[in-house]
Amino acid sequence: MSSCARRALQALSFALLLYGPAAMAAEPAGRGLPADLPPVTQSGGEHLSGKVIWHDLITPDLEAAKRFYSALFGWSYRDLSGSYSVAYSGGEAVGGIFQRPLRSGAQRQPLWLTFIAVGDAGQAARLAEQNGAKILAGPSSRPNRGEQAVLSDPEGAMFGVLTSSNGDPPDYQADPGAWIWSVLLVHDSDQEATFYQKIFDYEVFDISEGEPLQVVLSSQDYARATVRPLARGARGRPRWLGFVRVEDVASAASKAQSLGARVLVEPRTDRHGGRIAVIADPAGAPLGLMEWNGSGSQSAQVPK
Numbered sequence: 213m214s215s216c217a218r219r220a221l222q223a224l225s226f227a228l229l230l231y232g233p234a235a236m237a238a239e240p241a242g243r244g245l246p247a248d249l250p251p252v253t254q255s256g257g258e259h260l261s262g263k264v265i266w267h268d269l270i271t272p273d274l275e276a277a278k279r280f281y282s283a284l285f286g287w288s289y290r291d292l293s294g295s296y297s298v299a300y301s302g303g304e305a306v307g308g309i310f311q312r313p314l315r316s317g318a319q320r321q322p323l324w325l326t327f328i329a330v331g332d333a334g335q336a337a338r339l340a341e342q343n344g345a346k347i348l349a350g351p352s353s354r355p356n357r358g359e360q361a362v363l364s365d366p367e368g369a370m371f372g373v374l375t376s377s378n379g380d381p382p383d384y385q386a387d388p389g390a391w392i393w394s395v396l397l398v399h400d401s402d403q404e405a406t407f408y409q410k411i412f413d414y415e416v417f418d419i420s421e422g423e424p425l426q427v428v429l430s431s432q433d434y435a436r437a438t439v440r441p442l443a444r445g446a447r448g449r450p451r452w453l454g455f456v457r458v459e460d461v462a463s464a465a466s467k468a469q470s471l472g473a474r475v476l477v478e479p480r481t482d483r484h485g486g487r488i489a490v491i492a493d494p495a496g497a498p499l500g501l502m503e504w505n506g507s508g509s510q511s512a513q514v515p516k
Contacts, residue, residue, distance in 0.1 A: 248355075249354045249356060249357035250290075250292075251356050251357060251376060251377055251378035252376050252378065252380065252381065253305070254378070257378075258380065258382075259329060259376070259380055260329050260380040260383070260431065260432055261329055261330050261412055262328060262329065262412035262429065262430075262432070262436050263328070263380055263383070263432070263436055264326055264328055264329075264436060264454070265328070265329045265380050265381055266326075266327035266372070267306070267307040267308075267324050267325065267326060267327065268307060268308045268310050269307065269308070269310065269322070269323075269325075270322055270497075271309060271310070271311060272311065272313050272322065273311065273495060274295060274310075276494060277495065278309060280494055281299060283467075284464065284468055284471060285301060285389040285456060285458075286301065287300060287301055287306070287389065294311075295312075297309045302389060321497070322496050323370070324452075324497055324498075325362065325370060325372055326371050326372065326394055326454055327371070327372035327374040328374070329375075329376065330375055330411075332359075333351050333358070333361050334361070336411055337350065337361040337363060337373060340365070340407075340411050343410050343411070345366060346364045347362075347363055348362045348364055348370065349362040350362060355377065356377055357374075357377060358374060358378075360374040361373050365407055366407055367398050367400070367404060367450040368449060368450055369396060369397075369398065369452055370451065370452070373411075383432070383434050388458055388459050390456065390457055392457040392502050393500070394436070394437040394438075394452060394454050395437065395440060395452070395453045395500070396408075396440070396451075396452050397441075397451055398442065400441070401425040401426060401439045401440060401441045402425055404439055404450075405427045408429055408439075409429070412431060414429040414430060416429060425441065426440045426441070453498060454499055454500060455488065455501065456499060456500070456501060457502055457504055458501050458502065459503065460503060461479045461487040461503040462487070462489075464489070464501050465478070465491060468501075471494070472493075473492060473494055474492045475489060475491055476490045476491060476492055476498060479501075486502055486503055486505070488501065488503070
């Protein structure tokens with residue numbers, strides 16, 4: 213089988229397993245969040261526009277989500293309210309878990325919402341709207357966290373922009389239990405990459421080695437995310453997919469399954485020699501697992 217055919221089949225697997233015809237994004241985070249959100253980092257300072265700096269899980273059962281991710285990744289928590297908890301890995305905040313009940317009869321899928329750093333969240337949201345995005349929540353400010361807004365891009369993939377009050381986390385190798393990479397799954401990689409380039413001033417690098425088109429988005433000389441296509445004709449919904457670093461991807465996927473998750477993409481070796489898998493947590497929120505043994509910052513290695 214040619215490398216092009218393999219990539220097409222991999223994209224098809226993502227499309228069929230991550231997205232069913234009834235799957236819809238959960239309502240955006242924003243309203244209902246506590247006012248005392250902590251800063252995204254305790255050691256920041258510099259703003260790194262284009263860097264993925266935060267993830268919020270939107271889920272119907274806060275306590276069940278906490279039990280699952282604690283058992284899988286060893287995360288600990290600080291509850292800020294009855295509906296929002298901050299997750300920690302190795303003492304560092306790695307994201308939030310936000311409980312939002314599903315409306316009766318609604319077909320909605322819990323999700324992890326990706327937040328990308330910007331120098332001015334309000335300005336970025338307006339610029340995104342001018343280029344075909346929709347503003348779903350905000351911009352809104354919280355004293356310790358900063359200003360954020362939640363949007364959907366021209367294809368409908370949800371993401372957030374965040375101007376951190378305390379600067380952004382520096383670039384360093386992610387430890388197991390922390391987020392290591394992000395992938396944007398879309399129908400038109402070229403147009404979507406152009407959209408994000410306008411908002412975050414990314415450099416765009418073609419890594420497809422043929423069709424279908426796959427690109428890397430880069431800022432500050434670090435690769436930040438991969439944009440890759442859904443299979444042609446797929447009925448899937450475009451989305452951002454974050455990957456958490458694990459020590460052994462096969463063991464992590466098996467453990468996740470024993471805890472009630474579904475394995476959507478079985479463990480496999482990626483083009484750089486790492487190992488990846490994709491799961492859906494017990495509530496249905498997709499996320500990736502990555503076993504990465506490269507040296508230096510994961511962002512510089514362009515894992516895919």
